[in-house]
Amino acid sequence: MERDVARPMFDTDELVINMGPQHPATHGVLRVVLKLDGERVVDADVVIGYLHRGVEKLSENRDWTQIVLLTDRLDYVASAAANLAYVETVEKLLSLEVPRRARYIRTILAELQRLASHLVWLGSHAMDIGAVTVFLYCLRERELILDLFEEYCGARLTYNSMRIGGLPQDLPPNWDKKVLQFCDIQLEKLVEYETLLTHNRIWLERTKGIGVISAADAIAVGLCGPPLRGSGVVRDVRKDEPYAAYAEMEFDVPVGTNGDTYDRYLVRLEEIRQSVRIIRQALGGLPEGPVMGKVPRLIKPPAGETYHANESPKGEIGYFIASDGKSTSPYRLRVRPPSFCNLQALPQLVRGHLVADVIALIGTIDIVLGEVDR
Amino acid sequence: MADTENTDPAGEKPAAVPSQAPAPKPPAKTPAAAAAAKVEKAPPPPPGPPDQAAPADVSVPDCIQALQAALPGAVTQVSYWVGDWTVIVATPRLLDVAHYLRDAAGAKFDYCSDLTAVDWPTRAGERFDVVYCLYSTSLRHRLRVKTRVADGDSVASASGVWAAANWLEREVWDMFGIRFAGHPDLRRILMPDEWQGHPQRKDYPLEGPGELILEGPQEWLKLRQSFNEAEIE
Numbered sequence A: 001m002e003r004d005v006a007r008p009m010f011d012t013d014e015l016v017i018n019m020g021p022q023h024p025a026t027h028g029v030l031r032v033v034l035k036l037d038g039e040r041v042v043d044a045d046v047v048i049g050y051l052h053r054g055v056e057k058l059s060e061n062r063d064w065t066q067i068v069l070l071t072d073r074l075d076y077v078a079s080a081a082a083n084l085a086y087v088e089t090v091e092k093l094l095s096l097e098v099p100r101r102a103r104y105i106r107t108i109l110a111e112l113q114r115l116a117s118h119l120v121w122l123g124s125h126a127m128d129i130g131a132v133t134v135f136l137y138c139l140r141e142r143e144l145i146l147d148l149f150e151e152y153c154g155a156r157l158t159y160n161s162m163r164i165g166g167l168p169q170d171l172p173p174n175w176d177k178k179v180l181q182f183c184d185i186q187l188e189k190l191v192e193y194e195t196l197l198t199h200n201r202i203w204l205e206r207t208k209g210i211g212v213i214s215a216a217d218a219i220a221v222g223l224c225g226p227p228l229r230g231s232g233v234v235r236d237v238r239k240d241e242p243y244a245a246y247a248e249m250e251f252d253v254p255v256g257t258n259g260d261t262y263d264r265y266l267v268r269l270e271e272i273r274q275s276v277r278i279i280r281q282a283l284g285g286l287p288e289g290p291v292m293g294k295v296p297r298l299i300k301p302p303a304g305e306t307y308h309a310n311e312s313p314k315g316e317i318g319y320f321i322a323s324d325g326k327s328t329s330p331y332r333l334r335v336r337p338p339s340f341c342n343l344q345a346l347p348q349l350v351r352g353h354l355v356a357d358v359i360a361l362i363g364t365i366d367i368v369l370g371e372v373d374r
Numbered sequence B: 001m002a003d004t005e006n007t008d009p010a011g012e013k014p015a016a017v018p019s020q021a022p023a024p025k026p027p028a029k030t031p032a033a034a035a036a037a038k039v040e041k042a043p044p045p046p047p048g049p050p051d052q053a054a055p056a057d058v059s060v061p062d063c064i065q066a067l068q069a070a071l072p073g074a075v076t077q078v079s080y081w082v083g084d085w086t087v088i089v090a091t092p093r094l095l096d097v098a099h100y101l102r103d104a105a106g107a108k109f110d111y112c113s114d115l116t117a118v119d120w121p122t123r124a125g126e127r128f129d130v131v132y133c134l135y136s137t138s139l140r141h142r143l144r145v146k147t148r149v150a151d152g153d154s155v156a157s158a159s160g161v162w163a164a165a166n167w168l169e170r171e172v173w174d175m176f177g178i179r180f181a182g183h184p185d186l187r188r189i190l191m192p193d194e195w196q197g198h199p200q201r202k203d204y205p206l207e208g209p210g211e212l213i214l215e216g217p218q219e220w221l222k223l224r225q226s227f228n229e230a231e232i233e
Helices: A002-006 A055-059 A067-072 A079-094 A100-129 A132-153 A175-197 A201-207 A215-220 A226-230 A261-284 A338-343 A346-350 A355-365 A369-373 B004-012 B031-039 B062-070 B091-103 B165-176 B210-214 B217-232
Strands: A015-019 A031-037 A040-047 A304-312 A315-323 A332-336 B075-081 B084-089 B111-119 B128-135 B142-149 B154-156 B179-181
Touching: A031 A355, A040 A346, A040 A355, A055 A067, A055 A332, A067 A079, A079 A100, A079 A304, A079 A315, A100 A132, A100 A175, A100 A201, A100 A261, A100 A304, A100 A355, A132 A175, A175 A261, A201 A261, A201 A355, A215 A226, A226 A261, A226 A315, A261 A355, A304 B075, A304 B084, A304 B111, A304 B142, A315 A338, A315 B111, A315 B128, A332 B111, A338 A355, A338 A369, A338 B165, A346 A355, B062 B075, B062 B084, B062 B091, B084 B091, B091 B142, B091 B154, B111 B165, B128 B165, B142 B154, B165 B179
Parallel strands: B084 B142, B154 B179
Antiparallel strands: A015 A031, A031 A040, A304 A315, A315 A332, B075 B084, B111 B128, B128 B142
């Protein structure tokens, strides 16, 4: 008995450990301070800011058009989505009409981006849990999307693919056929991922009932995107506040019932199907015409403030922009980062689960630290 | 991140960092500061947002009218711009308004989309706007709530109304130095804990305070000002 007192390493007190900031499963420089009772998580504190580059402050010192480049570097797995939300906010401030063809192409790019982002999410999430094969499969298909983007705008990751008032260029010849081919491949391969995971016993054990959050709690804590829909809340900015060409598209908003990691997985998988459906519709009804609206040479929105939200692959991405009407850069630009708001729910999700589940839960909320820290 | 090299180019080229040096105290403009303003690419910032009133042909939504009726005097101004409605609320009444907007039948703003602030250093009295972007997941409508707060004053924390406000308020404290009274855990979130100053303020230099942050940001600002004045003379 006395020996135990003299050797406190054998006591049963709670233990505080650091996960990250350099940890392969935290998807970047995220640090989670875990308070453990044995292997069970009692509490968690999330420490962020390691990748803070001051994008909002920089934006106050850049031209309106230059900021598109900065938005690329927020969520670098889905930069076209961040581009789109930004240019739409500025267009709203300018009350600018965007040609219909440009809106359709934007929709296609945004949905391709959603596919790419969801594939990276599925691959890394499955790899965190131990299914390495899925990672290789997912990146194989994502490569095809990157090729399509490269052909469209010349870049593979930071696209700078939108302009205020339209698009930098029209589609390259035969690009639409390649996209349709890719859609077929994607749907076919999606079945492969499902075969590997959906009824896999290990996958079910690791995801079912893990990180359950009720619809009311999810709304209160500000969850958005697939994590919010996984809890059964029918909320999709594309449906509720349509932008680009989504008002003319037909698609379903998949929702979960239990609000656990498995439901969030099913929601995202179904979203891949819906994205393919939107891309096919948009390509089928692609109108002719210019891809750039009538944009003043010097962009100076009139004084005023606005908030505009889009549905990025991670959730609701919003920009709050204040213009003073005089200068060539925004007076204040605020990004509402979906990853940041979703990450806030992590302590709530991990309480009572095992350390190994923390990994699964960081994966399930799908964060990109570039966007969390901005 | 910030090293000594940063301070030197700043001293040589004051035009590269416009709108910051003269911004905090425009009434006390020396001739040197006026010359610096000419070098700027943009004129000095306006003293505040325009907060345009709604045009006559746009009717005020029911939820705002009900709010004005239920809490008389809480809403000081209603503004409409490019389709967005904003109510400007007296700071002491903020929590009443927040509770009302979350729970009232016609409002149901249960989702706090965003919470941020805007710095208007030249505005007399209250320097900051704190902005709440609200959304209702059941009625699917939006509303923006703004409240004005002076430097050093605090706003009641909305984290008890919307749990989502917790981190967002921490970010506003970190970036603007606005305190939220009653916040459960008001720490810095993006900047390191030992950081001095609040980067999103308009008088905070874009290129960072350099190594002199160790001595205190005030020292650094003085040094930079002397560089600027020497350059103009």
